[in-house]
Amino acid sequence: MKKVFSLFFFLSFLLFLCQKVELKKVTDSSQVFKGEIAGTPVTMHLYFAGIADCSLYQYFVEGWYYYDKYQKKIPLTGVYNYGNLSLYNFGTKQKQNSKILKEQITSPQKVEKTNEISQALQPKEYILFDQDATKKNTLPGQFYMDKKVQPAQLFTRNSMIYRYNNYIILPNNKKINTYDFINKAGGNQLISYTSGENGNRVLLYFEHTSNLNACGRCGASEGEKGYRVLYFTKDWNYKNYQEFLTESCLESIYDTTKTKSKDRKTIQYKVGKSDSSPAYAFTVDIENASIVKSK
Structure with a gap:
């Protein structure tokens, strides 16, 4: 009888442990995205780099992407704007022009003109992702380089980096x-x-x-x-x-x-x-x- 009681107590204890509920808070300041440029698989790593003015839905991002086949990191800088991403590579002037870009974007109105401001800095290549309500599982975009435009996409509907x-x-x-x-x-x-x-x-x-x-x-x-x-x-x-x-x-x-x-x-x-x-x-x-x- 004692052994039966002990077994019952042990099983009850295990059941109690299995029913445990916990809450863990994790604030993300970076995200890794999978996607494609012109049908070629790419990986993109972006991190939060400061609020442009006063909204956590509009902020600067830094990071890189690479083509999965070669894994050579290409630096990116840009802006997250209510789900849209504007990302730029300035070649040999990446660090210098990234700083200038941030200094010029100081308000929600300037955020809306990110691409116009960036074009004056002559990016080597850039990617613009725009939320599309008709796309359920992807974030569509376009890749620009040497006056050529290629389709791009990220395999996510949620492009927010700071979470x-x-x-x-x-x-x-x-x-x-x-x-x-x-x-x-x-x-x-x-x-x-x-x-x-x-x-x-x-x-x-x-x-x-x-x-x-x-x-x-x-x-x-x-x-x-x-x-x-x-x-x-x-x-x-x-x-x-x-x-x-x-x-x-x-x-x-x-x-x-x-x-x-x-x-x-x-x-x-x-x-x-x-x-x-x-x-x-x-x-x-x-x-x-x-x-x-x-x-």
């Missing part, structure tokens, strides 16, 4: 990144998680900037704050999520009161009337990784 990744490590060797399906601002913290007959839940608290474009509305705000409940199947396949704001510049939510239960297992929030919704309340159940909203 706030929040990886949720799940049981069964599964992993999801909130960057891919919630938003690009990160700022999540793991509070609790639970499993049940109807599926699994993960409770997150978050704080992040309201707008990655500091020039735009709420760009200087302290940020968005609140909770998210992520819903999964019994096999930990992601289904959807719900978001509950406690503070928001974008939604004009500021007058929120917070009350903790004596056992600290639940927290009640009363959210005041905002521009977009009437006043309401919600209760965070930490132990059960759930949130119940009420009027």
Whole structure:
């Protein structure tokens, strides 16, 4: 009997370990892309090299690319602009002209004129990638050299180099990144998680900037704050999520009161009337990784 109990305890312990959920924050400042130029395979490595003015959707990039067959690195400098990439090789003047390019691009308006400014510096070759809504899995572009134009593409729909990744490590060797399906601002913290007959839940608290474009509305705000409940199947396949704001510049939510239960297992929030919704309340159940909203 003692051996049976010990075996049961051991198996239960293993099951508990297998159900562990973790959150890991990794901020990327560089990316490696695979693609083609004129049908020839290439690899491109780009890294974040500073914001042009005030938006994290517009910034300088540096790096290189090579043709996979030869692997000789060709230096690149340029600009990431809301998903579009403008990349230049200035030959023997790469370092000098890269510096001049950055000095001349000082505003969102100048970012839009990147190619015009770069052409005055006489690039040896350059590649322009433009997002195309009709392309599902690639970023199309054109390669320019010696007055010749060749088709180019990157095998990705996401060309952003600077990324706030929040990886949720799940049981069964599964992993999801909130960057891919919630938003690009990160700022999540793991509070609790639970499993049940109807599926699994993960409770997150978050704080992040309201707008990655500091020039735009709420760009200087302290940020968005609140909770998210992520819903999964019994096999930990992601289904959807719900978001509950406690503070928001974008939604004009500021007058929120917070009350903790004596056992600290639940927290009640009363959210005041905002521009977009009437006043309401919600209760965070930490132990059960759930949130119940009420009027």
